[in-house]
Amino acid sequence: MTTTDEQVRTAVLRATGLTAGYGGRPSISDLDLEVRPGEVVALLGPNGAGKTTTLLTLAGELPAMAGEVELGGERTGAPLHVRARKGLSFVPEERSVFPSLSTQDNLRVGGVDVEAALELFPDLRKRLRVRGGLLSGGEQQMLTLARALGRRPEVLLVDELSLGLAPLIVGRLLDAVRAAADRGCGVLLVEQHVRQALRIADRGYVLRQGRVVLQDTAAALLDRIDEIESEYLAGPQVAAS
Numbered sequence: 001m002t003t004t005d006e007q008v009r010t011a012v013l014r015a016t017g018l019t020a021g022y023g024g025r026p027s028i029s030d031l032d033l034e035v036r037p038g039e040v041v042a043l044l045g046p047n048g049a050g051k052t053t054t055l056l057t058l059a060g061e062l063p064a065m066a067g068e069v070e071l072g073g074e075r076t077g078a079p080l081h082v083r084a085r086k087g088l089s090f091v092p093e094e095r096s097v098f099p100s101l102s103t104q105d106n107l108r109v110g111g112v113d114v115e116a117a118l119e120l121f122p123d124l125r126k127r128l129r130v131r132g133g134l135l136s137g138g139e140q141q142m143l144t145l146a147r148a149l150g151r152r153p154e155v156l157l158v159d160e161l162s163l164g165l166a167p168l169i170v171g172r173l174l175d176a177v178r179a180a181a182d183r184g185c186g187v188l189l190v191e192q193h194v195r196q197a198l199r200i201a202d203r204g205y206v207l208r209q210g211r212v213v214l215q216d217t218a219a220a221l222l223d224r225i226d227e228i229e230s231e232y233l234a235g236p237q238v239a240a241s
């Protein structure tokens with residue numbers, strides 16, 4: 001993508017001066033970020049830096065204490081179900097398949113075309129009649145992602161999709177995220193596998209103590225990954241004050 005293309009593309013999701021937290025205490029402060037259609041943006045940072053808080057606030061699960069969120073160019077303070085109707089899909093950190101429903105019914109309940117989901121993740125074909133709770137961790141996350149993408153979102157927020165999964169499965173999940181972006185979806189991705197995330201990302205933000213301390217293209221961040229890992233991504237962080 002050229003710089004000119006980037007400039008004319010309106011952000012599908014934008015945060016301006018966003019501050020949010022818990023019990024009146026901010027965990028993220030004065031955050032500016034944007035996601036444009038067709039790009040994967042990685043949100044990086046050590047434990048406690050505020051990545052999940054950022055996604056929850058952008059999704060409408062946590063109210064902003066200050067600042068603005070724009071979805072599709074319109075300012076919003078609406079809860080998640082309203083943002084979902086406006087094209088936002090949120091994959092939270094906790095696994096979110098229905099454990100007592102079969103894979104097939106999990107897809108149907110999510111309003112997802114089963115064949116389209118199988119095209120995305122062929123591994124699920126032989127597991128269609130298996131209950132969600134009996135799927136492996138990787139299969140559950142494929143199902144979760146298939147449900148989120150099956151709604152053809154304009155914006156996808158993903159929190160730690162690959163927690164505890166083998167690198168091969170992580171790769172497949174991230175490839176599906178990249179493919180969704182290539183079809184025009186704007187993706188904001190929180191991912192503990194930083195290098196793998198940056199390989200499929202276009203840009204990235206690094207958060208530290210609730211603030212953006214670094215932002216660049218994914219290629220530039222990958223070039224400096226050793227420095228970034230030792231300087232920004234090591235060790236737990238305390239909340240912004």
Ligand code: ATP
Pocket residue numbers: 022027045046047048049050051052053054237238239
């Ligand atoms: P991790 O990589 O460990 O998931 P994170 O970057 O996603 O970390 P957050 O989970 O957003 O970070 O946490 C940011 C700060 O907010 C931390 O100091 C955390 O202790 C605090 N925090 C998170 N959730 C809550 C909560 N429900 N109540 C109070 N404080 C919270």
